[in-house]
Amino acid sequence: xxxxxxxxxxxxxxxxxxxxxxxxLAECHLGDPLVPGHTMSFAYAQRxxxxxxxxxxxIHSLYQHRFQRYFVPGELGGSFRSFVELGELIxxxxxxxxxxxxxxxxxxxxxxxxxxxxxEQKRFLADFILRREGAMCLAYSEKTHGSDLLGGDTVARRVxxxxxxxxxxxxxNRATVSGVCYLxxxxxxxxxxxxxxxxxxxxxxxxxxxxxxxxxxxxHGLRGSDISGIRFExxxxxxxxLIGHAGAGLEIALKGFQITRALCAPFSLGAGDTxxxxxxxxxxxxxxxxxxxxxxxxxxxxxxxxxxxxxxxDCVTTSGLRAFHAVPEQISVWSAVVxxxxxxxxxxxxxRLSVVMGARGYMRDExxxxxxxRVIRDAPIVSIFDGxxxxxxxxxxxxxxxxxxxxxxxxxxxxxxRRIFDLDAAVDMFDPKRLSLASRHGNAALDGFGxxxxxxxxxxxxxxxxxxxxxxxxAFGEQLAREIELHRVRFASAxxxxxxxxxxxxxxxARKYCGLHAAAACLHAWARTGRHTNKFFxxxxxxxxxxxxxxxxxxxxxxxxxxxxSFLETLEELRRLDQEGRMFSIAGSPLGTQIxxxx
Amino acid sequence: xxxxRTEEALREWLMDHLSKTLxxxxxxxxxxxxxxxxxxxxxxxxxxxxxxxxxxxxxxxxTLLWDYPTINKCVAHLAAIGSEA
Numbered sequence: 209x210x211x212x213x214x215x216x217x218x219x220x221x222x223x224x225x226x227x228x229x230x231x232x233l234a235e236c237h238l239g240d241p242l243v244p245g246h247t248m249s250f251a252y253a254q255r256x257x258x259x260x261x262x263x264x265x266x267i268h269s270l271y272q273h274r275f276q277r278y279f280v281p282g283e284l285g286g287s288f289r290s291f292v293e294l295g296e297l298i299x300x301x302x303x304x305x306x307x308x309x310x311x312x313x314x315x316x317x318x319x320x321x322x323x324x325x326x327x328e329q330k331r332f333l334a335d336f337i338l339r340r341e342g343a344m345c346l347a348y349s350e351k352t353h354g355s356d357l358l359g360g361d362t363v364a365r366r367v368x369x370x371x372x373x374x375x376x377x378x379x380x381n382r383a384t385v386s387g388v389c390y391l392x393x394x395x396x397x398x399x400x401x402x403x404x405x406x407x408x409x410x411x412x413x414x415x416x417x418x419x420x421x422x423x424x425x426x427x428h429g430l431r432g433s434d435i436s437g438i439r440f441e442x443x444x445x446x447x448x449x450l451i452g453h454a455g456a457g458l459e460i461a462l463k464g465f466q467i468t469r470a471l472c473a474p475f476s477l478g479a480g481d482t483x484x485x486x487x488x489x490x491x492x493x494x495x496x497x498x499x500x501x502x503x504x505x506x507x508x509x510x511x512x513x514x515x516x517x518x519x520x521x522d523c524v525t526t527s528g529l530r531a532f533h534a535v536p537e538q539i540s541v542w543s544a545v546v547x548x549x550x551x552x553x554x555x556x557x558x559x560r561l562s563v564v565m566g567a568r569g570y571m572r573d574e575x576x577x578x579x580x581x582r583v584i585r586d587a588p589i590v591s592i593f594d595g596x597x598x599x600x601x602x603x604x605x606x607x608x609x610x611x612x613x614x615x616x617x618x619x620x621x622x623x624x625x626r627r628i629f630d631l632d633a634a635v636d637m638f639d640p641k642r643l644s645l646a647s648r649h650g651n652a653a654l655d656g657f658g659x660x661x662x663x664x665x666x667x668x669x670x671x672x673x674x675x676x677x678x679x680x681x682x683a684f685g686e687q688l689a690r691e692i693e694l695h696r697v698r699f700a701s702a703x704x705x706x707x708x709x710x711x712x713x714x715x716x717x718a719r720k721y722c723g724l725h726a727a728a729a730c731l732h733a734w735a736r737t738g739r740h741t742n743k744f745f746x747x748x749x750x751x752x753x754x755x756x757x758x759x760x761x762x763x764x765x766x767x768x769x770x771x772x773x774s775f776l777e778t779l780e781e782l783r784r785l786d787q788e789g790r791m792f793s794i795a796g797s798p799l800g801t802q803i804x805x806x807x
Numbered sequence: 808x809x810x811x812r813t814e815e816a817l818r819e820w821l822m823d824h825l826s827k828t829l830x831x832x833x834x835x836x837x838x839x840x841x842x843x844x845x846x847x848x849x850x851x852x853x854x855x856x857x858x859x860x861x862x863x864x865x866x867x868x869x870t871l872l873w874d875y876p877t878i879n880k881c882v883a884h885l886a887a888i889g890s891e892a
Contacts, residue, residue, distance in 0.1 A: 358849060400841060401849035401873040458849060459870055606850050610857045645853045645869040648860070704828040704854070709846075 230278065231296035231791070235800035237273050241304045241482075242576065253305035254577040256432035260424075262385055263432050266308045270301070271341040279315040281322055284334035290635045291467070291529040295474040299791075302478025303485075306586040307432040309475060314382050316471050317346050317390055320464045321408055323640040324452045329408055336388065336410075344388040347377035347438055348461065355599050357392060357404065357458060362440070364393035364405060366454075370446040371395070371407070376422070378437030381593070384421040385434040387411055391445075392461060395454045404457030407449040418443035429585035463643045466539045469547035469595050470532070473525040476554035477518065479587040481792045483558045484514050486579045487565055488786055502783075507564050512775035513757065515782045515792060517557040519745070520754050521550045522794045523729045527628050527653070533635035534627035536642035541607060541651045548600040549722045551591035556761075558584050601718035605710060607646055608721070612699035615650035618659075625656045629732035631794065653728045654692050660732045661685045670738020671746040681731070681748055683770035684755035688727050691763060695724060723762020730754050733794070742796050744781040753778070814886040821878055824858070838878040849873065859885075 228236070244251035247266035256263045270276070278297050280286020288294065294316070301309035321333045336342030353359040362375025373393055377383065388410055395405040411419070422437030452460055488511060491501040501507050528546035532539060562569045565580050572578040591597050615621070627633065663669065664685055667678070695717075705714065734748055744750065749772070756771035782792065790796040818838065826833045829845050837844070842852060852872035860867050865888070868874075875881040 400843055400876050401852065401870070459873075603850065606854045607857075610854070610861070613861065645850075646857050648857065648866070704858070 229296070229795075229797060230293045231300050231795070231797045234273075234275065234297055234300040235798060237800070238300065238304065239800045241800075244577075248301075248304045248308070250304070250577040250579045253307065253579070253582065254572075256305075256307060257582055258431075258572070260426065260431045262434050263305070263308045263311060264385075266305070267312055267343075268341065270308075270312050275301075275312070276315060276337050276341070279318055280334050280337055284322075284330055285338055286334060291471065291532045291638065292526060292635060295471060295525065295529045296797075298471060298474035299478040299481070299793075302475045303481045303791075304478075306475060306479055306583070306589075307430045309478065310430060310589075311382060311385075311433060312343075313471070313475070314344055314346070314386065316468050317344050317464070319467045319640075320390055320406065320451060320460060323463065323467075323643075324406075324456070324460050325408065326448075328448065329451065332410070333388070333408070340387075342388060343382060343386045344390060345380050345382040345386040345438075347380050347383065347389050347391045349377060349379060351376065351378045351437075355596060357461065358401065360392065360394065360404075362391070362393040363397075364391075364395050364407065364445065366395065367444070370444055370449070373407075373440040373443045373445050376437060376439040378422055379425050379435050380437050382434050383436040383438045384424070389438060390451075391440075392457050395457075399455055401458050402455035404461070405454045406451045406457040406460050407445055408451050409445055409449050413446060414443055427589075429582075429587070429589055431585075459645065462645055463640070465595055466543040466643055467532070469600065470525075470528050470539070470543040472590050472594050473521070473528065473546050473550035475590045476551045476587060477521060477525060477793070479583050479590070480514075480518050480521065480554040480557055483561055483580060483583045483587070484511065484518065484782075484792055485786060486576045486583075487511065487514075487561045487569075488782065490568060490575050490580075491564060492783075501564075502779075508779050509775050510560055510564050511782060512778040513753075514557045514561055515778055516750050516754050516757060517553055518792050519750055519794060520726055520730055520758065521553050523733045524549050524726050526631055526794065527729045527733055530628050530631070530635055531652075533638050535624050535649065535652055536639060537644050537649050538647040538651055539643055540645060541604065541611065541647050542653075544595075544600040544603045545722045545725045547595055548591075548597055548604070548719070549726050551587075552597060553726075555588050555591060558587055598715065601715045601722075602710065604721060605714050605718040608699040608717075609702050609704065611647065611650055611654075612696045612702070614648055615655040620649075621652055621656045622659060624652045625659060625732060626736060628652060629660075629729075629736040631733055631737040651725065653725050653732060654696075657685075657689060657692055657728045657732070660728075660735050661689055664731070664735050669735055673746075673748050677748050677752070677772075680752040680770040680772060681734075681755075684727075684752055684768070685731055687759070687768065687770075688724065688731070688755070692724055692728070695721060720762055720764075723758050726762070727755055727758045730758075737794075742794060744777075745794050749777050750781075814882055817885050817889075818878065818882045820862070821859075821882060824862070825878070828855070828858070836878065838882075840878075841876045842872055842878075843876070847872075 238248040239246055241250045247269050277287040278294055281288050298313055318333055321329050348357055350360045364371040364373045391407045391409050392404050394403045396403050419440045425435045427435055491507050494501045524546055528542045531542045562584060568575045569580040572581055665682055734751055752770045752772045756768050759765040759768050785792055785796055789799045789801055822833050822836055853869045856867050856869050856871045875884045
């Protein structure tokens with residue numbers, strides 16, 4: 209599919225927004241990153257990376273296109289409809305340049321206000337974002353305390369008309385280039401987990417003599433980013449900056465993370481798409497030993513595996529984002545799985561591709577503006593920021609005992625599974641009040657797996673599937689069901705382990721749990737998505753190999769009995785998607801092709 | 808939560824539960840000391856509330872132990888809930 213050019217001066221209209229999926233619409237507006245001369249091109253990404261300068265022009269152009277509206281709820285004048293759609297937008301931005309995407313997407317911190325802010329705070333923020341190109345930073349971390357939020361030294365002392373804030377936050381994305389700062393500070397040192405309060409600070413209302421910015425920190429990747437800090441010195445912050453009540457800071461912060469951690473996965477999916485695409489272009493045009501490199505079995509296998517990894521990650525991400533609308537009570541589990549699994553899986557995938565890229569993948573000015581070396585530097589930040597890999601695995605393992613004991617009743621579960629895993633079905637409105645710090649209703653992806661396996665075995669599928677493929681998928685499903693049961697039995701009677709001194713093996717168990725969830729997500733999504741146009745996805749031909757990869761990398765099974773050693777079908781699909789200009793994803797949505805005229 | 812309706816019964820049960828959970832002799836538990844003294848961090852507190860819910864058969868705020876951070880404060884609150892039920 210080819211898009212006609214879009215007029216730069218004509219931002220997204222309501223009519224076009226309704227008639228076209230957002231991913232496609234955004235691609236249409238942003239053009240082909242392989243064509244230089246515009247701010248969402250690889251050439252521009254290379255320029256800001258090399259100069260280590262903030263992508264002001266690119267960010268401005270995204271506001272001109274009014275993409276900020278997808279972060280703001282409809283009742284406040286925005287166009288947010290679902291996290292699935294927002295995730296699609298972030299993936300579209302991220303496949304062009306992570307620096308720009310991460311800088312623009314700090315807008316997702318606005319959900320802190322949409323969730324817990326007052327009516328006046330919501331009105332202010334909506335206006336700030338929609339009409340003033342407003343952006344925000346999240347000032348939680350401190351130099352000597354890392355992810356230990358309760359250990360922070362920043363204090364907010366109550367005074368008659370507000371608070372006096374003192375302390376330093378670092379490293380903070382967009383600490384300098386932002387107008388609003390979400391600040392976590394101690395309001396009552398003696399109150400334990402209630403010591404922290406959250407403030408939405410409008411920097412324009414502060415006395416400039418009372419706060420200052422710390423210099424940009426030079427970084428390995430995302431080199432154009434504003435990774436800096438902010439220092440407050442007896443800085444007066446008005447009372448109306450407080451979000452929720454004093455002492456609610458940690459609780460709001462943890463619920464906010466549930467949203468933003470899941471929304472980090474599309475950063476990785478976009479980066480993964482670009483790493484695979486630029487590698488495919490390289491090996492398709494290169495001849496060695498009288499043969500095109502793409503046809504050499506090792507290379508073909510690596511590309512095929514990378515594509516399957518992306519499909520697995522897409523299943524995990526898309527179902528995880530849909531879960532916000534179907535089972536928000538369970539999101540403490542889903543979000544941690546998504547944030548652990550997807551960024552690390554994509555990082556590993558890119559590392560494996562680097563073998564195929566060889567020296568070209570190490571050069572900053574070769575093959576498609578040095579895109580591969582930029583992505584391999586940029587992508588690993590996703591598993592670090594916004595709750596690191598260890599933080600997410602820890603959040604999961606603390607819940608294992610209860611997850612093994614509790615689950616939703618069967619009728620609810622069947623309904624939930626359809627809502628989550630039929631990727632074509634509409635989603636319900638998101639209700640932030642249903643988020644919880646711990647799941648009381650288990651994890652539908654694992655608890656409901658037996659139901660989906662029965663569907664598969666009874667062939668009550670919404671699409672046709674070949675007998676041989678089905679046999680392999682059933683074998684995969686049956687082994688997965690056994691592994692899920694083993695995990696459940698182990699933790700149903702497990703003892704409580706407190707604190708941050710969990711044994712190292714516990715983290716390995718949490719990693720396995722993420723593998724179980726990912727494998728289940730693939731099978732659920734395949735078995736319950738019917739009307740999809742992507743014939744390759746519904747054929748199931750990729751599923752046995754997806755299962756093999758997950759069992760090998762997460763569950764410690766070197767060999768499984770169901771894998772299909774042929775990768776030709778997968779490689780053929782990968783090449784078809786690229787030739788037709790489509791995303792390497794389940795939906796395979798069309799990519800932008802026009803030459804943009806943006807500066 | 809019938810059998811745990813009185814403050815005393817609740818305290819006994821919670822002391823036993825914490826003693827087992829924290830692998831600490833009951834005699835080492837101080838009913839007026841903050842849970843943090845026993846190495847329980849904020850997320851451990853949430854996990855323990857889920858255990859409490861299971862035992863008591865009622866739904867509690869996951870942040871219960873943040874707001875009632877000692878055995879005695881927690882017991883007094885649970886007893887108050889029980890008497891209202």
